[in-house]
Structure formats: structure tokens, C-alpha cells
Amino acid sequence: MSKLLDLQFLAGHAHYLLFIVLMMTGLFIVVDKTNLVKKIVGLNIFQVSVFMFYVSIGKVKGGTAPIFPMDDKYHVDTAAMAGQVYSNPLPHVLILTAIVVGIATTSLGLALIVRIRESFDTIDEEDILAIEQDMTREDNKKHGNAMGGLA
């Protein structure tokens, strides 16, 4: 690892790199965009990157399904399996669950946006913030004089 850029290492870990790029893209969109729908899109990209990460770690070289006949009649040919890539089903199943959770989150987020649009008449975060600041200022004008106006 003395080289500055170890190409072989990078190629071998390409899926991790993709995962990181996708994850950071998603996070950046969540933080940067002011449109609430776009934030949800970013959140989705962020979650999908994790799904990808899980699925990619489920690939095992030379593995096999953990089902063995009890009487040991069938010999497991390890030499033949060495080159094969086996998909571990567990991460896939976990991600199925996570996808369901992701869908629930997305739909709930979108439902909230609909309600926000109904009551604020905008889905832009900065506009909403301005409206909320006005509301807070109003609150303070009305209620800020507790404790003799010291608050």
C-alpha cells in the first residue's frame, strides 16, 4: 500500500466506493435542497445506498447454502465451489425489511408534505422558515412580556 493509488485495491472495493458516493450524494441532497420533496428523494438515495451495501456484502466467494443432508451421502465438493460466488440470503431478507421501512418512511414524508402544502401554501423550506419566524415573533410579541418584559 505504498503506492498513492492502488488500482487493484480500488477495483476490488468498487462496490464500497459506489456505496460511499451514493450515500454522500443522498446526504448532500437532504442537507442542501430546500424543496421538501427533493429532500425525500435524497433520503431515498441515501437509503438505497445502504441497501446496496448490504446486498454486496451478501456475496461470498466459495460459499454454499448451509443445507447439508443428515446422512452425509452427498459429498460437498469444495474444490468445485472455490470459484463460485454464492449469495447469502440473509442480507437480502434484511434489506427486504429495510425497503418496506423505506417505503413507509417515504409515504409518510410525502403525506406530511401534502399537509404542509395545505397549511403553509409552499413546500420550500426557506419560505416555511420565514413564515414560522413570523409566527414566533408574533408569539413573542403577545407572550414575551412575562416576567416584566425581561424574557
Add this chain to the structure above:
Amino acid sequence: MADTAQVVEHTARTLRDHLPVLQVLVPFVTAPLIVLLGSRRLAWPLAFIASAVALVISFIMLMEVREGGMLTYTMGGWAPPLGIEYRVDAANAFVLLLISLIGTVVLPFAYASFRDEIKSRDHTLMYACWMLCFTGLLGMVATGDAFNVFVFLEISSLSTYVLVAMGADRDRRALTAAYDYLIMGTIGATFFVIGLGMLYMATGTLNMADMADRIADQGMNRTVRSGFAFIMVGMGLKVAMFPLHLWLPKAYTFAPSAVTVFLSATATKAALYVMMRFTFSVYNPDFAFATNTLEIIFIPLAVIAMFSASFVAVFQTNFKRMLAYSSIAQVGYMLLGVALLTDTGLTAAILHMFNHGLTKGLLFMGVGAYVLRANGSFYTQIAGLGRKMPITTGAVVIGGLSLIGVPGTAGFISKWILVEAALERAPEHAMFLAIAVAIVLSSLLAVVYVWRAFEVLYLSEPDPNSTATEAPLMMLIPMWILAGGCIWFGFSTELLHDTAVQAANGLLQGSQGMLVIPDQGGAH
């Protein structure tokens, strides 16, 4: 038959063996039942019965494990490392008791409060959501399977977002509060899943105890370490650890009163429990990186939270918002206890979790009563209510004193033990002496903000147009149960303290791993 694997053993199971799963299952089944029956009259009684059953179960389990030992339950009879296992020891049983106690006590209050704050057509679904949130919190704590924690975390979070958003009937800012919480909560939960993925990559298992064994065998490597970082940040968001707390004040301020009571007393505590479980049971406290993270990152953050959040709380004009900021400060005390890495520190953290649950639950219920009678919780609106609502305000005073940590209240006990824990480590480094002083000083800030509320409640002139009268009995009884708890546990410390010590010992020993043969319920 020669083949032993084919012999199926049938062991008679009693109801007692199924307690760990019933704890989660009862509210879990109640939620769809409420929706399917669709009856507004039946929703509340069903929810209350389910909560009461959960309370009884958690109490029985705590009594069984408080002397040590654990209860395990294997889902569908699949043996633990492969199947999902529920594992209850003193630490979870204690948190389960807190959650189900608060859930049960708050429901009568919620009945009165929802009637005032929420449109009546939404009530049925509100209680269903409430039950789901309750299930999620209980499940997170009861399970011994790491991925299961995530699933239950999301169950509780998603229903929490809905519950918070229901505050929109009173103030539309509840919607954006729920949205912000959704974004941050999902990022937190996803970070947690990334951490789990890394742990799964390194260990090939999802059972927490098995994970702990394998991490201990292979020692640390970069994957395991980054997994730790992701899990801590993810859970830190849920706990509202200092720089990750931004969702909390808004969500607590605009959520319906009863929801705020329930969340403040349970949600952050369940997440904190998961954090402790991962730091101490899955990761070994012997690992230098875990210790360093706690000492170098958690202690400063906890101390900053104690001061900055208390300081902000002093200048609030809304009682509810003030209490929300105080919650962030109190989470700081708990994290400090965890980060001290001693028996005493962890005992203090666990005790403070329980005591703060009682105290904050009580105070937010007071807020709910003021919202009901005075239509708001701004200091101008609650001015002078001490004279108009003496019974409510009496309970609030007890809660306030417990929040400060006045001797004779529950809050004093846990803060005292926390100071003791810091002083215990003072010979090592002068920093710990400073921390002990910081705990006392930040409690003085609590005196300031609590006193402001008292002054408004008792010494200000009430609004001449105010028609506020005493809160209904449905609200007063839950409040005084918790107020009684605050005083009772301030004097009779054995029960809680012994259990907390047991829980702390159990956590600090690290995991006992898979080697411990489950007492019952295991597939033999």
C-alpha cells in the same frame, strides 16, 4: 431412531415462559385490533388494557431478573444464533418497566387531553398509533437481535412522526416539526443500519450475544470500529445527544400534550438503553476505542449539553418549550453517567433514566393540564394559575423540585449518585473533579428555570379574563401517581437503586455471550 436431530422434544411451556414475547406482542396485536374494530368507544379501553397487561408483565419479569440472571425466549423455537432471541436481564427489565409504567399511567391523561386537542374522528387511529409506538419502544428494549432493534426502532419512530404531526390541529408548526424529525430520525436509523451491516460483515451474525463473542475473539479491526461510530451517531440522533438534538425542542413543543408526555418519558430512554447495550454488551468496554470515544467525545458533549441547554431553557417564554430544552440537558446527565465507565456512573445513568422519566412525564402532564384549561402554556397564559389550579400546580411543584434535584425527591438520588461517580474517579484526573462541580453548577441553572416557572405560576397576577378551573380527575390522578413516585423514590431508594446496580453490573460485565445456556424457552 439413531438420528438425534430428528427427535423433536416437546416441552410443556407455561404462560410464564412466554412473558418476554408477550410483553411486545400484546400491544402489537392491540394496534390493528383497534383499527379493525374502528370503534371510538372501544379504542381507549383496549389500549389501556393492553398497556396495563404490559405493565404487569414487565413487573413480573423485573422481579424475576432483579437478583441477576436473564430470561430468554427463542422465536418459533429456533435456537439463538440463527433464530431471533429475546433476552431480558435486569437492565432491559428496568427500562421495560419504565416504558410500560409511563404508557399505562399516561393513557387516562391522554384520554382527557386528546378529547380537547384532537378532532374526535382521529381518536381511534391515534390510539392505534400510540399502541404501535408503545410496541416499538418495548420491542427495541426486549429483543436480543440487533436487526430486530432496527425494525422496532422504525416502528416506534414512524408512529411517533404521525403522533407529533397530529399537533397540527392546534398549531400548524407541528407538521414541519414532524417532517424535520422524520428526516433526522431516518438518517439516524439508517446510520444505525450501516453500523449493523459492518458488524454483520465482520461477525456473520445478528444475535447481539453471539456478536459480542465473535468481536471478542477476533479483536478490533477497522470494520468493527467504523460500525461502532455509525451506531453511536445513529443512536445519538435518537437520544438527542447534544449536537444531534435539533429535532427535539420543536417536536416536543408542537406535539399534542399527551404525546409529548409519552415521548419525553420513554423514547429517548429506550434509545439510550440501546446505546448502552451496544457500548457495553456488544462491544466490550475493554476495547480502547470504545473507552476513548466515551471519555473524549461523550463527556465534553454531555457537559456542554448540561450547560447550554439549561441556559437556553432559562430564556424561554413557553413552559413546554422550556421543559423540552431541559430534557436535552437531562440527557446530558445520563450520557455523562454512561461515559464515566464505572459501576456507579452507570447506576446513576440508569437511575436517572427512570427518575427523569417520572419527573418529565409529570411536568409535561402539568403543561397538558394548563393547555386544557388556559389554552396554552406560554408564561403569560399560565400566570397565576397556581391559585386557580392548586392541585395541578402542586404536582408541578413536586416535579420541578425533582427536576432540580432537591433532597427528598427522586431527582436528588440520581444526581447525588452521579456526583459520587464523578468524585470516585477524581483521584485519577482533576478533570473528574471539575465534572462533579459542573453537575452541581448546571443544577443551579435548573433552579433558575424552574423558579421562573414557579414565580409565574404563583406570584404573577392571573389574567382577569381567565376562566381556568382545576383540571379534571382523569388528569389529576395520573399526575399525582407520578408525583407520588417522585417523592416515594426520593425516600425509599432500595428497590430502584438495587435494581439499577444489578443492571449496571450486568451491562459492565459485557455480554455473557452465547455460552450461557438459556434458563427456559431455549431449544434443547
